[in-house]
Amino acid sequence: MKKWVLGKQFYWVCATTAVFILGIIYASVVYPMQLRKQNEQQIAREEARSLQLAQQQRNVLTRVRSQSEIYLPILLYHYVEVVTDERDTIRQGLSITPQIFESQLTTLLANGFTPITFDDLSAYYAGRAELPPKPVIVTFDDGYRDFYTDAFPILKKHQVKAAIFVVSGFLDYTKNYLTRAQLKEIATSPLIEINAHSVNHPNLTLLSLPNAVWEITESKRALENFLSRPVNHFAYPFGAYSQILAYEVARAGFQTAATVEFGVNQSFTGRFTLKRIRVGGFTGPELLAKMKPEFN
Ligand SMILES: [Zn+2]
Numbered sequence: 687m688k689k690w691v692l693g694k695q696f697y698w699v700c701a702t703t704a705v706f707i708l709g710i711i712y713a714s715v716v717y718p719m720q721l722r723k724q725n726e727q728q729i730a731r732e733e734a735r736s737l738q739l740a741q742q743q744r745n746v747l748t749r750v751r752s753q754s755e756i757y758l759p760i761l762l763y764h765y766v767e768v769v770t771d772e773r774d775t776i777r778q779g780l781s782i783t784p785q786i787f788e789s790q791l792t793t794l795l796a797n798g799f800t801p802i803t804f805d806d807l808s809a810y811y812a813g814r815a816e817l818p819p820k821p822v823i824v825t826f827d828d829g830y831r832d833f834y835t836d837a838f839p840i841l842k843k844h845q846v847k848a849a850i851f852v853v854s855g856f857l858d859y860t861k862n863y864l865t866r867a868q869l870k871e872i873a874t875s876p877l878i879e880i881n882a883h884s885v886n887h888p889n890l891t892l893l894s895l896p897n898a899v900w901e902i903t904e905s906k907r908a909l910e911n912f913l914s915r916p917v918n919h920f921a922y923p924f925g926a927y928s929q930i931l932a933y934e935v936a937r938a939g940f941q942t943a944a945t946v947e948f949g950v951n952q953s954f955t956g957r958f959t960l961k962r963i964r965v966g967g968f969t970g971p972e973l974l975a976k977m978k979p980e981f982n
Pocket of ligand 1: 827828883922923924
């Protein structure tokens with residue numbers, strides 16, 4: 687009888703101890719593991735949801751922003767230099783002195799304009815960024831050497847962003863154009879966006895389509911290869927374009943393209959035919975008058 691009682695007690699002690707040990711194992715190992723797994727799954731679910739929401743928000747922003755025009759003057763410059771040859775009337779017509787250029791920049795800054803780049807415009811349309819209240823883009827066509835010697839130091843002095851449209855085949859070509867070394871140095875500045883302007887500066891509308899497409903794609907490829915960074919924007923040589931060319935520019939992977947058509951309002955649907963203005967030698971209030979918004 688006593689033996690049976692002892693056996694029974696022993697049995698209960700063993701069973702209780704086993705349950706206790708299992709309980710400890712569950713509480714200290716299995717349960718935290720399950721909890722961690724649940725937490726991870728919940729965090730992953732929430733993250734996926736917030737990513738989805740962010741993407742949806744960007745899509746909505748893109749849709750809304752693609753439906754209205756924005757006021758964005760894009761200034762078109764060629765030469766910033768002192769033309770010493772009085773017989774060179776063409777160059778004089780395309781040139782402004784560094785002093786006038788600097789005065790124009792200080793007028794823009796004093797009147798609340800914020801220089802941006804075409805990448806900033808793309809980010810706005812993609813719903814990834816906002817635009818500053820009075821955005822403006824300062825552009826230089828062709829890749830002339832005086833951009834490096836005259837304009838670039840003034841842009842750096844005032845910390846003004848600008849975009850240059852470089853003719854890739856004209857680098858190192860006569861003393862009129864940027865050298866490759868100068869372009870490499872310009873590329874190190876976060877202020878300057880380097881964009882493409884064809885290989886040989888032909889009127890693209892007068893070329894066969896395959897030749898025009900080559901001028902567009904090869905200028906992008908050559909500059910990207912040389913600079914080891916994306917070249918996202920294009921300007922049509924002489925501003926000459928057609929709907930087919932605009933389509934080819936988009937197909938080549940560019941995000942926007944600039945013409946020389948006059949206008950200060952831009953739209954998402956017109957992002958491959960962006961309008962620009964030539965401000966010439968106008969300064970102060972006359973410059974601001976040139977940049978007035980269009981009213982529809
Ligand atoms: Zn040009």
